[in-house]
Amino acid sequence: MKWTTAVSKLAEVAAGCEHARTLPAGLVGFQAEEAWVFGSLLGPRREQVDDLTGVGVALAVDLPESDCALFTRPPAGEHWLNAAGLAKLPVRLLFRSGRAPVWNHVVERPVRFWSHADGLDHEVLLQLRSGDGEALRPEAPAPGELRERLDRDLAASLAALARTTRAYDEKRWSPGSPKKRGDALCDAALGYVDLRAARDSLGG
Structure with missing residues (x-):
């Protein structure tokens, strides 16, 4: 997909997270607290990104680490994705516990672009569109x-x-x-x- 299209998917993720918060707890099972972008969108801008892996998003959810092991879906994960309207979105979405740091060797130096407290960070999306995501990234861990x-x-x-x-x-x-x-x-x-x-x- 085009670079600008890929960045726009982040806004769709944020909208899905917000929508899920309006639904009954029994329908969604848990809620997202923050969304972080990782991967190629934090690098220099290019014409195209991979349709399946080009948009990396780590969702920090209100569940313990034991329910959010790497590459797995938490209990009710499928229900949450469907309720949020994100089940078919071309995004590599990883569930991470909001009770621990979101980053690891896969979610490498991520940048937060949405939170329940502050909403969508439009400045982050603008910088990503221009290909300046590297400037937003934190220092690499020791x-x-x-x-x-x-x-x-x-x-x-x-x-x-x-x-x-x-x-x-x-x-x-x-x-x-x-x-x-x-x-x-x-x-x-x-x-x-x-x-x-x-x-x-x-x-x-």
């Missing part, structure tokens, strides 16, 4: 800080992998399609493998 962050992410990821493995095994022969359970297990495994590799690369 190696020790990154190791600590990945250790916490790994703990949440391992718990998610154990939980989804049990769920898949317990219901393996139950009636109905096992696709959702299989997808959840795959997502948890991918997150753990990715985190394990990143943590091992740091040593210590």
Whole structure:
């Protein structure tokens, strides 16, 4: 998609988050508190970005870290995406706990563009459109800080992998399609493998 189109998707994410907050708690299950952009939109402007991975967004939600392991969806995640109107939006959307730092080795030096408290940050979107996102990014974490962050992410990821493995095994022969359970297990495994590799690369 075009660069300007990709940046406009961030405004759509913000609108979806705001809309979800108007719905009954029983329908959405949880709420987004902040939205952070990461990835290629924080780099220099170019004509096109990848349709599937070009727009990276980390949503900080009001759930514990154990419910927001890397690459997984929290309980009621699908319901929330549908209610917010974001299920089919071409955005690489990662759920992150609002009770911990949003960043890690994937969500690298992200920039907040929306929060429930302050709304959409139009200045951030203007700077991204011009290709000056790098100037908005925080400093890279020190190696020790990154190791600590990945250790916490790994703990949440391992718990998610154990939980989804049990769920898949317990219901393996139950009636109905096992696709959702299989997808959840795959997502948890991918997150753990990715985190394990990143943590091992740091040593210590």
